[in-house]
């Protein structure tokens with residue numbers, strides 16, 4: 001984790017290595033969002049594909 005906040009990407013997944021230490025933001029310059037569903041209908045169907053433990 002680092003403190004290089006990207007203020008354009010809010011995120012609450014504290015377990016991700018790209019999450020900011022001190023606030024709910026991502027530290028990457030860019031992320032990829034995808035889905036694990038054939039026909040996504042709600043936000044729970046989407047995933048951050050840039051997540052790393």
Ligand code: SF4
Nearest residue numbers: 011016018019026048
């Ligand atoms: S890579 Fe995705 S899950 Fe990880 S901190 Fe950034 S937005 Fe959140």
